[in-house]
Amino acid sequence: MIIPKKSLGGTSEIIPAQLLPGTKNPSIVVFLKKNSVCLWNPRTKTNLAILEEINKFPKIITTIKISRIWSSKEILISTGLSCGKILIWKLNLINISIKFSWYVGHFNWINHVQISNRSSKILSGCSKGSMVLWDLTKNKGIFRKKVAHLGEIKGLQFLTYNKDKTSVIISYGTDNLLKIWDIRTGICIKIVEIGSETFLEIKIKKEKNLLLALTRYGNIIMFLITTPFNLKYLAKFQGKKSYNKSTLLYDFNQSILVQNNGLGIINIFFSKKPKKEVLKKNLFQDFEYFYSKIISYNFKKNTSGLTLWKGKYKGIWTLLLHTMETHFLDFFSLSFKKKRNIKLEISIKRIYKRKIDNHSGEIRTVLWFLKDKFLITLCSSANSLFIWNISLQKCIKKFRVFSSYISMEYSDNSSIIMGGATGNIDLYEISSGTLIFSEKGAHNGPIWALDCAENSNFLGTGSSDGILKIWEREINQFILVKQLKVKEQILNLKLISSRNLIILSGISSVIWVFSLNSLEFKFSLQGHSLPIVSSCLCDNKRLLATSSADLSLRIWDIFEKNQKKVLFPEETVVTSIIFQPFSVNFLSASRRGNIICWDGNTFLQYRQYNGYHMGPIWTLKFSENGNYLASGSSDKTVIIWKRNYLKLSKKNLKEEEKNSLQNNSLKRKPINKSKLNNIIKKFKTLIQFISQLKKKRGLRRLKSHIKKLFFEIEKTYSDTLIRCLKSCEIISLLNILIEKSKLFLDLNFFQNFPKILVV
Numbered sequence: 001m002i003i004p005k006k007s008l009g010g011t012s013e014i015i016p017a018q019l020l021p022g023t024k025n026p027s028i029v030v031f032l033k034k035n036s037v038c039l040w041n042p043r044t045k046t047n048l049a050i051l052e053e054i055n056k057f058p059k060i061i062t063t064i065k066i067s068r069i070w071s072s073k074e075i076l077i078s079t080g081l082s083c084g085k086i087l088i089w090k091l092n093l094i095n096i097s098i099k100f101s102w103y104v105g106h107f108n109w110i111n112h113v114q115i116s117n118r119s120s121k122i123l124s125g126c127s128k129g130s131m132v133l134w135d136l137t138k139n140k141g142i143f144r145k146k147v148a149h150l151g152e153i154k155g156l157q158f159l160t161y162n163k164d165k166t167s168v169i170i171s172y173g174t175d176n177l178l179k180i181w182d183i184r185t186g187i188c189i190k191i192v193e194i195g196s197e198t199f200l201e202i203k204i205k206k207e208k209n210l211l212l213a214l215t216r217y218g219n220i221i222m223f224l225i226t227t228p229f230n231l232k233y234l235a236k237f238q239g240k241k242s243y244n245k246s247t248l249l250y251d252f253n254q255s256i257l258v259q260n261n262g263l264g265i266i267n268i269f270f271s272k273k274p275k276k277e278v279l280k281k282n283l284f285q286d287f288e289y290f291y292s293k294i295i296s297y298n299f300k301k302n303t304s305g306l307t308l309w310k311g312k313y314k315g316i317w318t319l320l321l322h323t324m325e326t327h328f329l330d331f332f333s334l335s336f337k338k339k340r341n342i343k344l345e346i347s348i349k350r351i352y353k354r355k356i357d358n359h360s361g362e363i364r365t366v367l368w369f370l371k372d373k374f375l376i377t378l379c380s381s382a383n384s385l386f387i388w389n390i391s392l393q394k395c396i397k398k399f400r401v402f403s404s405y406i407s408m409e410y411s412d413n414s415s416i417i418m419g420g421a422t423g424n425i426d427l428y429e430i431s432s433g434t435l436i437f438s439e440k441g442a443h444n445g446p447i448w449a450l451d452c453a454e455n456s457n458f459l460g461t462g463s464s465d466g467i468l469k470i471w472e473r474e475i476n477q478f479i480l481v482k483q484l485k486v487k488e489q490i491l492n493l494k495l496i497s498s499r500n501l502i503i504l505s506g507i508s509s510v511i512w513v514f515s516l517n518s519l520e521f522k523f524s525l526q527g528h529s530l531p532i533v534s535s536c537l538c539d540n541k542r543l544l545a546t547s548s549a550d551l552s553l554r555i556w557d558i559f560e561k562n563q564k565k566v567l568f569p570e571e572t573v574v575t576s577i578i579f580q581p582f583s584v585n586f587l588s589a590s591r592r593g594n595i596i597c598w599d600g601n602t603f604l605q606y607r608q609y610n611g612y613h614m615g616p617i618w619t620l621k622f623s624e625n626g627n628y629l630a631s632g633s634s635d636k637t638v639i640i641w642k643r644n645y646l647k648l649s650k651k652n653l654k655e656e657e658k659n660s661l662q663n664n665s666l667k668r669k670p671i672n673k674s675k676l677n678n679i680i681k682k683f684k685t686l687i688q689f690i691s692q693l694k695k696k697r698g699l700r701r702l703k704s705h706i707k708k709l710f711f712e713i714e715k716t717y718s719d720t721l722i723r724c725l726k727s728c729e730i731i732s733l734l735n736i737l738i739e740k741s742k743l744f745l746d747l748n749f750f751q752n753f754p755k756i757l758v759v
Helices: 276-280 655-664 673-697 699-712 715-724 731-739
Strands: 002-009 029-032 037-041 046-051 061-069 074-081 085-092 097-104 110-115 121-126 131-135 140-145 153-160 167-173 177-182 188-193 199-205 210-215 220-226 230-237 247-250 256-260 265-271 291-298 306-310 316-323 328-339 342-355 363-369 374-379 384-389 394-400 405-412 415-420 425-429 435-439 447-452 458-463 467-474 477-485 490-496 501-506 511-515 521-525 532-537 543-548 553-557 562-567 574-579 586-590 595-598 605-609 617-622 628-633 637-643
Touching: 002 374, 002 605, 029 061, 046 097, 061 110, 074 110, 085 110, 085 121, 110 153, 121 153, 131 167, 153 199, 167 199, 199 247, 210 247, 247 306, 256 306, 291 342, 363 405, 363 628, 363 637, 374 405, 374 637, 405 447, 415 447, 415 458, 425 477, 435 477, 458 490, 467 490, 490 532, 501 532, 543 574, 543 586, 574 617, 586 617
Parallel strands: 363 617, 447 490, 532 574
Antiparallel strands: 002 637, 029 037, 037 046, 061 074, 074 085, 085 097, 110 121, 121 131, 131 140, 153 167, 167 177, 177 188, 199 210, 210 220, 220 230, 247 256, 256 265, 265 291, 306 316, 316 328, 328 342, 363 374, 374 384, 384 394, 405 415, 415 425, 425 435, 447 458, 458 467, 467 477, 490 501, 501 511, 511 521, 532 543, 543 553, 553 562, 574 586, 586 595, 595 605, 617 628, 628 637
């Protein structure tokens, strides 16, 4: 069982970043990932807080609304999710505390959230036209309208009349109807048919009960709302072109109005107090009676991610421009100065520019680095290599590589070897990102498979040219030592130095097994009907898992040279497979972005994770200690999962799977003394061999051998073996591993232990 903990990259490409209100300076940026809210300091480029509480509901955030509660000096962050739920955080800037609460009332994609003036109520609307009013003080809903509009709700606003302080709700939907609702009873008081115009957005000017509507042609239409709920057509600002991405921006005091066409041009208007005589007239008025146009500014780039922030000082605003494609943030200061006999002096200056840490392409593969504290991610389409600090969720380094790489593996602790789409093999230093060695034209085509043999200096590469090449590592270079020509493209490759085996698979869906030393053909495994997409080898070097384009997942026994199980997890291709470290349990990831956990003994799925990724998952990698899992997808996101070591509960299985579990459950056999003595002898032999390894190759390889030993040893023999090894110098390390041996039950190891280790 795994639990999602952190996500790297995956910044939202739908909702732009904005500055946190209620602060003295524009020093905190709020931007969204697909399933979390990040508070980011742009000057220091550090994450101040990451708000996420969606483990049970793995859906993306579709809308956000931020408001300042001035009475309590708290900040309210309201987010709507694609599953129809609302998640609200309350940030206390004085006590530095964060509280959150869930609100469940919709069943479809939430596309609009609005907060009342006093931040005591929240209004939400979904894509199917339902509307819910929530009371934040009592944490419950006031009323719900399942069919407020026939179609998507485009705008929601609160309105309080200045005279009698009557509160109403104004809503607008794709049915082109403007409706006024009683906030107490939820009854629709007035329905206004707009006609030929189509609104993109509506805004309420608190003073004088004015309603501003932005049309798809870039026009701003102004209405006066009077009792008893009548709309008077007051003024209109004529746009020059058709603006499909236009938005209206208000500051908190509503002193200026910014019209953004989304294509680079903004119009800034200064609010004026109209005379009472103008409002009493029913005739159409000029827009300049209410707003005076100050300036029209051209950013010369896409401005669909523009937001407005008002600071503490008068006459100073900040414009934040978020370029959604590259996630660059441009900060502009907007200031006005009034002088005698002179019009307003306006200045728009760029303050600085920052970039949000994000992947620039889909994730092809990942590698854990420096005791699982860092993660290396490869974006092949963008020719980029990223190094992430996992605890801070920050990209500490980004390298531009010389080619589009497909495969990547460790060469040693300080360098990585990568296979490119052009057939090159390149060796990079991790710390500096410099190219140490390059073998141009190593293959005549993309290198789809690359694998380093464990505990040896051999490297295997397979390409679309159908040639398997074995390389030997020397100081900062690789030398070709042998090659084998295959009749078809090589898609998957595994080198097993302890078994002297090479496992290949290509387009023909056949698995070939060769000798690593002599490249002699040994046997083949057949069962798939289409090319094999992914493969993974268990730590016992016996079980092999493969997935194919025929939608099947198959488990093979290399020793017995047969197929153990055929599985069909989903109606789509399984794109990645991985075995859990020191266990026969495995995980599979699909093209739909789902992850399934499998029991390696019964071949039953005991957990499925849907909706965490929004695209195919291309890679799954466990950390060195086996406690964490990284999954990389085409949605430019890497999710870090934590393993939960709780025992498998039958409650997680279906009724049919429960019965099969009971039938397939293994009974404990009595201990055979002769078998016990044989195991103890071989165990002592193994310890002698490990002691020699310790002298030659260091403690790191010693630990890996001992971990593999306890992956295979039976729990019933642990106490006896420890008694026989009290005089051994590594007894303390063994005791630690014995404590974790509860995970590795009932596995036979010494029957198939490699003969190479026998001294």
